[in-house]
Amino acid sequence: MSDDIKVDLELDLKGLLCPLPMVRVSQNITNVPVGGVIRAVATDPGAMADIPAWAQSTGNEIMSAGKEGSEFVFLVKRVK
Amino acid sequence: MDENGKKSLAMVVMSGDMDKLFGAFIIANGAAAMGMDVTMFFTFWGLRAIKKNVSTGKTFFGRMLGAMYGGDIMKANPSKFSFGGLGRWMFGKMMGGHNVQKLSEMRDLAVELGVNMYGCQMSMDVMEIPQEAFIDGVKEPVGVGFFLLKAQDAEIQLFI
Numbered sequence: 177m178s179d180d181i182k183v184d185l186e187l188d189l190k191g192l193l194c195p196l197p198m199v200r201v202s203q204n205i206t207n208v209p210v211g212g213v214i215r216a217v218a219t220d221p222g223a224m225a226d227i228p229a230w231a232q233s234t235g236n237e238i239m240s241a242g243k244e245g246s247e248f249v250f251l252v253k254r255v256k
Numbered sequence: 257m258d259e260n261g262k263k264s265l266a267m268v269v270m271s272g273d274m275d276k277l278f279g280a281f282i283i284a285n286g287a288a289a290m291g292m293d294v295t296m297f298f299t300f301w302g303l304r305a306i307k308k309n310v311s312t313g314k315t316f317f318g319r320m321l322g323a324m325y326g327g328d329i330m331k332a333n334p335s336k337f338s339f340g341g342l343g344r345w346m347f348g349k350m351m352g353g354h355n356v357q358k359l360s361e362m363r364d365l366a367v368e369l370g371v372n373m374y375g376c377q378m379s380m381d382v383m384e385i386p387q388e389a390f391i392d393g394v395k396e397p398v399g400v401g402f403f404l405l406k407a408q409d410a411e412i413q414l415f416i
Contacts, residue, residue: 191355192355193354193355193356194282194286195282195285195286195289196357198286198289198290199285199288199289199365201289202288202289202290202291203369229290230289230290233263233290233291233292234290234291
């Protein structure tokens with residue numbers, strides 16, 4: 177499914193709690209070019225609500241967000 | 257909105273309680289991450305949250321306050337279950353066990369994220385805490401007029 181998407185940056189957010197998963201995504205979004213993709217893996221269930229809210233607020237795009245085992249995996253696209 | 261069209265959050269931090277400071281810095285850091293312009297106005301008991309671990313006070317009462325309510329943000333006790341410092345230790349252990357950042361780390365992250373922190377000039381005068389007692393990154397002290405100007409332009413205003 178996400179195999180054909182080019183990931184520019186892998187972000188390990190495992191073990192981090194609110195608000196750090198969202199903070200780390202925001203700190204790293206400028207490390208990928210516009211149109212670039214971050215693949216972020218978190219273990220905090222709250223990130224499932226927070227990271228999409230961050231994207232909505234900052235005008236970036238969540239390409240996918242899903243649970244894989246005990247982890248939450250996000251594909252975040254830098255829009256601007 | 258601020259002059260650059262960014263949404264903004266204006267917050268009064270009057271409390272020096274550990275739990276309330278956690279709330280204040282989590283919200284501030286979250287808002288900064290979401291691209292908001294964040295103002296934190298520290299007043300009265302809140303001043304210790306931006307203080308270095310130095311002694312303060314000029315007059316007898318000022319020095320007494322500095323001795324009884326001294327130290328830095330890591331001296332903050334929870335608003336419930338304080339038990340003379342035991343509660344702080346217990347919550348510290350519990351939060352550490354769940355990988356929650358220390359309060360000082362959250363505050364330093366706020367500085368790093370560009371959160372605008374100000375001491376309230378009037379409480380600084382009353383409590384005899386000078387600007388030099390604050391950590392780097394705290395802006396020059398302001399008054400309520402400055403805060404209200406920020407607050408009336410902000411989408412979110414909080415009092416903690």
